[in-house]
Amino acid sequence: MKITWLGHSAFRIETAKAKILLDPFFTGNPGFSGLDAKDAVEGISHILLTHGHGDHVGDTISLANETGAVVLANADLATWLGKKGVAKTDMGNTGGTVSFEGFTVTFTQAQHSSAQITEDGVSHALGNANGLMLHFGDEPSVLHMGDTDIFTDMGLINELHQPDIGLVPIGDRFTMGGAVAALACQRFFDFKHAIPCHYGSFPIIDQTADKFVKGMEGTRTRVEAPTPGTTLSF
Numbered sequence: 207m208k209i210t211w212l213g214h215s216a217f218r219i220e221t222a223k224a225k226i227l228l229d230p231f232f233t234g235n236p237g238f239s240g241l242d243a244k245d246a247v248e249g250i251s252h253i254l255l256t257h258g259h260g261d262h263v264g265d266t267i268s269l270a271n272e273t274g275a276v277v278l279a280n281a282d283l284a285t286w287l288g289k290k291g292v293a294k295t296d297m298g299n300t301g302g303t304v305s306f307e308g309f310t311v312t313f314t315q316a317q318h319s320s321a322q323i324t325e326d327g328v329s330h331a332l333g334n335a336n337g338l339m340l341h342f343g344d345e346p347s348v349l350h351m352g353d354t355d356i357f358t359d360m361g362l363i364n365e366l367h368q369p370d371i372g373l374v375p376i377g378d379r380f381t382m383g384g385a386v387a388a389l390a391c392q393r394f395f396d397f398k399h400a401i402p403c404h405y406g407s408f409p410i411i412d413q414t415a416d417k418f419v420k421g422m423e424g425t426r427t428r429v430e431a432p433t434p435g436t437t438l439s440f
Contacts (some may be wrong), residue, residue, distance in 0.1 A: 207277055207345045209371070212246055213237020213434040214407040215262055217350065217373060221342050223308025225249045227275070228338070228350050228373075231264030237407045237434040247273055254311060254340075255279040256352035257320035258286070258332030261407075267292055278304060278311060282333030283320070300334055305348035312339040314363050318381070334387035339367045346398070346440045353381045353404060360394035371440065372397040375404035376418040377411035380390075384412060388421025397427045399440065 210218040213235050217228040227250050232238045236248075253275045254268055262285050263283075270277050276294045277287055284297035298304045303312040311438055318335035337352040350371035363369075372395060375381035382390065382402050392398055400422065402415040415431040422429045 207342065207440045208437050209348070209401065209440065210246070210437040211401065211403065211432050211434055212241060213239075215256070215350075215373075215375065215403045216264065217401075218246055218250075219340070219348065221308060223342075224251050224256060224306065224407070226252045226309075226340075227269070228254050229262040229264065230236045230266055230269055232269075233265050235261070235264070235407060236283050241435045248292075250275045252306065252336055254350075255283060256316065256338055256350060257318060257335035258283045258322055259320060259353070260322065262353070263287075263322075263413045270294065276306075280313065280320070280333035280336060282331070286322075286330075286332055286401050287335070300336060309340055312341075312367065313337075313368075314339050314349070315357070315359055316352040317357050318353040318355075337363070339363070339369060341367070348373065349395075350410045351375060355382045356386050356390040356394075358394070360390055365393045369395065370398045372400045374402050374418070376402040376415060377405035377407075378436075379411050380404070384417025384419075385421045386416065388418050391422065391427060392425055395427075400427050400436070401430045401431055401432070 208220040215229045219226045281297040284295040314337040316335040320335045340348045348371045350373040376384040376387040
């Protein structure tokens with residue numbers, strides 16, 4: 207398995223059977239600046255979305271139409287994307303599991319909101335915010351926690367799914383900050399690897415992973431804090 211951080215909460219996951227984009231926010235993402243979009247989308251088969259905010263839906267519509275990838279999102283967001291011209295959508299909702307060739311995706315809870323604001327200034331709800339739990343058979347399992355605060359039912363997510371790798375939001379203001387994210391990982395999860403995200407992109411959120419890295423010192427979890435564009439192999 208290869209995981210590439212593409213800045214903010216965007217990731218590319220490549221396995222023996224699938225090439226996946228998670229929350230592909232490229233245009234306007236300072237963390238993606240300077241990266242090669244062609245490399246990021248090469249051969250992708252699926253686009254998975256945690257929730258409906260613009261910094262997570264990102265370039266989904268154009269990328270889906272260019273590549274023919276299937277877009278998986280919660281039912282409200284998937285329906286909205288279909289109305290926006292995405293040809294291949296699939297849907298689920300909190301607690302549900304969707305099976306694809308080579309992997310499954312379960313929609314887990316996240317403590318956050320999910321909406322788009324139209325040009326007239328009206329906010330339109332696009333379902334619940336979620337995390338996405340990915341199982342790949344013999345390869346490591348991955349939990350993209352989405353945008354979230356800490357919550358006690360994280361312990362149930364770990365009990366049910368035992369994720370090997372956590373993609374953890376740490377930027378504060380819109381998600382839990384680094385110290386709280388470290389507490390969440392220690393108290394509720396048993397990740398082998400944790401990759402922080404949702405930081406370093408906009409001035410109003412934390413610019414480094416320092417608080418998270420410090421909070422994870424002395425734990426069994428290996429923290430990987432790559433620069434955007436770096437590919438990690440597991």
